[in-house]
Amino acid sequence: SSELxxxxxxxxxxxxxxxxxxxxxxxxxxxxSWYQQKPGQAPVLVIYGKNNxxxxxxxxxxxxxxxxxxSLSITGAQAEDEAEYYCNSRDSSGNHLEVFGGGTxxxxx
Amino acid sequence: xxxxxxxxxxxxxxxxxxxxxxxxxGGSISSYCWSWIRQPPGKGLEWIGxxxxxxxxxxxxxxxxxxxxxxxxxxxxxxLKLTSLTAADTAVYYCARGxxxxxxxxxxxxxxxxxxxxxxxxxxx
Numbered sequence: 001s002s003e004l005x006x007x008x009x010x011x012x013x014x015x016x017x018x019x020x021x022x023x024x025x026x027x028x029x030x031x032x033s034w035y036q037q038k039p040g041q042a043p044v045l046v047i048y049g050k051n052n053x054x055x056x057x058x059x060x061x062x063x064x065x066x067x068x069x070x071s072l073s074i075t076g077a078q079a080e081d082e083a084e085y086y087c088n089s090r091d092s093s094g095n096h097l098e099v100f101g102g103g104t105x106x107x108x109x
Numbered sequence: 110x111x112x113x114x115x116x117x118x119x120x121x122x123x124x125x126x127x128x129x130x131x132x133x134x135g136g137s138i139s140s141y142c143w144s145w146i147r148q149p150p151g152k153g154l155e156w157i158g159x160x161x162x163x164x165x166x167x168x169x170x171x172x173x174x175x176x177x178x179x180x181x182x183x184x185x186x187x188x189l190k191l192t193s194l195t196a197a198d199t200a201v202y203y204c205a206r207g208x209x210x211x212x213x214x215x216x217x218x219x220x221x222x223x224x225x226x227x228x229x230x231x232x233x234x
Contacts, residue, residue: 031212033220035154042203042227043154048220049210086154090219096167098144098156098207098219 004032004087004101011107012077020072020104022087029092032070034063037084037103046085047072074106082108111136113204113225120231127191127232131204131225138162138185142207144221145178145189147200155200159207160187194232201227 004024012018022032031050035043045054047063060075070089074081085104091097117129131143144159158168160178168176172191180187191198205221212218 029216031218033218035221042224043221044224045220045222048208048222049218050212052210054222088154088156088221097169098159100146100154100156103153 004089004099006085006087006101006104008102009105009107011109012074013109014079015076017073017075018077018106020074020085020106022070022072022101023068024089024099024101025068026089026092026099027065027068027070030089031065032063032087032089034061034070034072035086035088036081037086038082043086077106077108079108082106111206111223113206113223115202115204115225115228117202117228117230119229120233121194122234123195123232125194127189127194127198127230129189129202129204129228129230131187131189133185133187133206138180138187139182142209142219143178143180143187144205144207146203146205146221146224147198148203148227149197149200157189157191157202196232199230199232201229203227 034047036046037043046057046061051063062073064071087101112134114132139162142159145157158178160166175192177190204225206223208222209217209219
């Protein structure tokens, strides 16, 4: 399968921990990468690989993976973390295609 | 710091061809993988295709018959052509750099580490 499935919306109380998940067969082969997108802005890479953060991404963002599910966790969510989050990986069909999840809208209460 | 900048028309007529260019600065295009990604208004991200600096390409099967991506290493640019446009092609178009790393099993894992700001293309007569 070339699909990645995400919950459309998740909410978290300010300062609490939230997990955003992404499911797909390709995640048994490839790690997901995660992107944060705020309204009117381009996506920003927040996690890639097993659990790597680009320079400038706060360490409250972390990634994990198990079986066909990848997770993005935010420990101590801040108001500025409210955004849309997308997962992405290569297709495991062997055709080297890229696929994105449908996105999860995170609301910080 | 690598920067990407999309350029091209903001309005294209139905049935015509869209041509966009992405200019890469702060780094050489002669490595990595370079992608086009689009986002219809209010919707999610859709990968269109990528090109390696060598010129090899791969396209989203749903768009493959209408897409051509090319690279001009002398100008540090890569380009997108999308033919037979319809209103469904209205979207913000992003260019992005694809990077990868190898895990302990020597498997490559990919990600998009730099993105352009995006350019809105509207298909309308």
